[in-house]
Amino acid sequence: QQGCDPFAQTQRSKLQHRRARINQQINKEMRMRAGAENLFRATSNHKVKETVALELSYVNSNLQLLKEELEELNSSVDVYQNDSESISVPMIPLGLKETKELDLLVPLKDFIREHYGEESSPFEKEIRELMELRQAMRTPSRNEAGLELLMEYYNQLHFLDSRFFPPTRTLGIFFHWYDSLTGVPSHQRALAFEKGSVLFNLGALHTQIGARQDRATLPGLHQAIDAFQRAAGAFNYLKENFSNAPSLDMSAASLTMLVRLMVAQVQECVFEKVTLLRAQNDFLAWLQLAQEAAKVEDAYSLVHQTMTQPHVKDYVPFSWTTMVHVKSEHFKALSHYFAALALCDCPVPSESELPEQEKAFIQFHVTMPEGPSLRVLLQDPEERRKLGKAHLKKAIMKHEEAMRIHGLCKILRKMDILQEVLSFAHKRSLSKYSEIDHEEDFFETGDAPDVLPKTHQKPEIKPPNFSQVKVTDLFHRLGPLSVFSAKNKWYPARRVHLRRGENGFGFTLRGDSPVLIAGVIPGGCAAEAGLREGDYIVSVNGRDCKWSKHAEVVQLLRSTGDEGVEIGVITLQGSEGPKAVDKKVAGVPSGMTKSNKENSRKSLMNNKSASTLLVWSKKSKRSKKSTYSGVPFTAVGDNEAMY
Secondary structure: OOOOOOOOOOHHHHHHHHHHHHHHHHHHHHHHHHHHHHHHHHOOOHHHHHHHHHHHHHHHHHHHHHHHHHHHHHOOHHHHOOOOOOOOOOOOOOOOOOEOOOOOHHHHHHHHHHHOOOOOHHHHHHHHHHHHHHHHHOOOOOOHHHHHHHHHHHHHHHHHHHHHOOOOOOOOOOEEEEOOOOOOEEEEOOHHHHHHHHHHHHHHHHHHHHHOOOOOOHHHHHHHHHHHHHHHHHHHHHHHHOOOOOOHHHOHHHHHHHHHHHHHHHHHHHHHHHHHHOOOOOHHHHHHHHHHHHHHHHHHHHHHHHHOOHHHHOOOOHHHHHHHHHHHHHHHHHHHHHHHHHHHOOOOOOOOOHHHHHHHHHOOEOOOOOOOOHHHHHHOHHHHHHHHHHHHHHHHHHHHHHHHHHHOOHHHHOOHHHHHHHHHHHHHHHHHHHHHOOOOOOOOOOOOOOEOOOOOOOOOOOOOOHHHOOOOOOOHHHOOOOOOOOOOOEOOOEEEEEOOEOOEOOEEEEOOOOEEEEEEOOOOHHHHHOOOOOEEEEEEOOEEOOOOOHHHHHHHHHOOOOOOEEEEEEEEOOOOOHHHHOOOOEOOOOOOOOOHHHHOEEEEOOOOOOOOOEEEEOOOEOOOOOOOOOOOOOOOOOOEEEO
């Protein structure tokens, strides 16, 4: 699969290019700062200290300017919105994490030669294919193909982990990634950091896909809801399965904030969907819309509260915090506005309609409004107008607060669409207020209680579906993962020449891929040739049998003549003898569909140069075909055959 053309001059690619350039400049300035700080601590010369202090202030000033420039880029949410002429409140998308190019050719070839004892040159094609896949996933297209590309690489990393990353040593490969929001570089030897960063970009790409949908149409809204739910799922999965990430964007506090932000954006889309589908001038429909708006306000209030926490406050762009605060006030205003419409624009209910409306209205406010009973209120046009007027008064106050907060942020002031939406809603509430306000009103407008948040469609956090993209292990030629993995060690392969005796070869075979020698008859041909219980057959007469089925190996053995047969075998270290054979672990077959089960084991990977991440891989499962019952070789089991 291919990524986007990295030289394509789209608005989004220009933004990502600028992000990459700033990331590199931040990296350079931070290195200069580290060097200057070391010199400042090491020197005792007063003049040198003064010069270094001056240099440090200059570097810190540059870093601050670069971070401000990056914050402005992260605030360019309009670039990711759709081109529709309809006016929609902008959504907040995330930019992708940038990474450096990685040359895997030498480290993987060395490992194949040292660990697997294979000639490494024939595997160059597979290594280059993996590197091309990594290069392509750096620039995924903003559609389903881009998501599949990231998922394919992520799934391939599982096989890479099993094949090349033993728990006891590192390959000397450093994975470099830049923080999505600050541009600060981080690097680790742990493959889990690479996995986590790809998973972060999967979530970020979902946010960009969600932001670009035309939310003035139902299909666009459904796609936006799905995209933001999947983004929330990716970030939540990352938070639950990783710890001690070296970059702030993957810290638990930041991921919690991102999950809540995505949930709030889903809730906003649900509100827009209800707006599109609502019945005109229907009392219950207006109440539902008011409660949906209150639910959106509730979700954005939680996001704003999370964004202003100590660990997140200085990290999140000010424009994001401001926009979330603006949306919180805006939707609170809308909840009161729609409550007023339900009371003032809908006719007084008939006797048959009254019970249903009364039931809905009982659960409408956070606290019951002061004044007459609900039945009287709903049937008295004047009482309805009074309460409606109180709701409108509150709506106007909240609209004005939203516009005031919006005006505090320089970046948001440039966002015409948001300004237009806020201004339109404010004018609409003012117009309605003047319409129902009578000159002879001498009563003081009361304080309307808040609308109780309620939604008909609760946002769902959808975890990544790893089985969606089927991948085949690029390095399947190395053999089945059950035996030929980075965590297993085996003695050098032995070639054994066997001739068939009167009673056959004198061994018992079991299982397949690879076939296991489960028992050897003492004094038989196999025992005399040096075969042992627990050996795996990897070749027969020079033909590779690592992936061969039981029947195929038997057929090759039976087809030998008087000259005998040459068998290549290996023995796992620590698995000699019948008891040790019992410990054999079944692995992932080639071409197996990847799923999120792969990430169930969490074992800590030590890394001296950086923080540690939890490493994921598939849980061990004993295969029925490959377990050894401990019975003597003469008692042949159902899955065994004697030859």
